Amino acid sequence: MVCRELVELVTAYLEGAMAPEDRMRLERHLHECYGCAAYIEQIRTTIRLTGHLTAENIPAEGREELLRAFREWKSSG
């Protein structure tokens, strides 16, 4: 396995979606390659940081309408 291949397999690797022998090949490469070890560490950090983002707020008017619909639904049900 070369580095250019490894970077395309990182997600399959982290998702646990690789066949065992491919996974072993990847891990062997990872042990010997500083660049790829740094790469996968960066991907893990990217995932961690992305997880800190918060969900966006929604436009207020749509929200009010929905809450009204909810109240109507409640009183009709």
Add this chain to the structure above:
Amino acid sequence: MSDLSDDAQLVERLRAGDEGTFAGIVDRYQASMLRLAQMYVASRAVAEEVVQEAWIGVLKGLDGFQGRSSLRTWIFRIVVNTAKTRGQREGRSMPFSSAFAVAEDEPAVDPERFVPGEGNWSAAPTSWEGVPEERLLARETFAEIERAIEGLPPLQAEVIRLRDVQGWTSLEVCNALDISETNQRVLLHRARSKVRGALERYLDEERAGP
């Protein structure tokens, strides 16, 4: 906001007419739902109608919700189905190819960074271990990630938001967006690769100093 992870409790509170619970769910999912609907219909205005219609569908269907999928997956499926129906009525047979196509050649890393013909790094990334945590967790860093996600093709952006921002499982995302597991993984891969690339450029610039 109250805990949104316990579906049984959520459904019970919704059925009881708890407005705070409903508002919490709306706030959490509305933005995603709008973007999702937008992939199937022509305009933002129609997407907003679709989402409103979908919420009514959610309320109507609540009594029949059996918990075979998670509540959020079920809600997203209603959005997708509502949007599809609306898109078909508008003469849009399938979602935009631009949103759903998986481009063949979209490498995770600039090919120039590998030795030609051989494929090992010529310009390897360097570890971020030395980057101070407060730098990583700075507002500017998050703004950079947001920008990178906003620049992605719509479906890639949605997959990374659901998986990595909102913490959905891959199965939930597949079900909610009606895509295959392989497709989901490719979309996630492209998205994460690009966000990493953006972060690398940003942090390297920072490290290089003024």
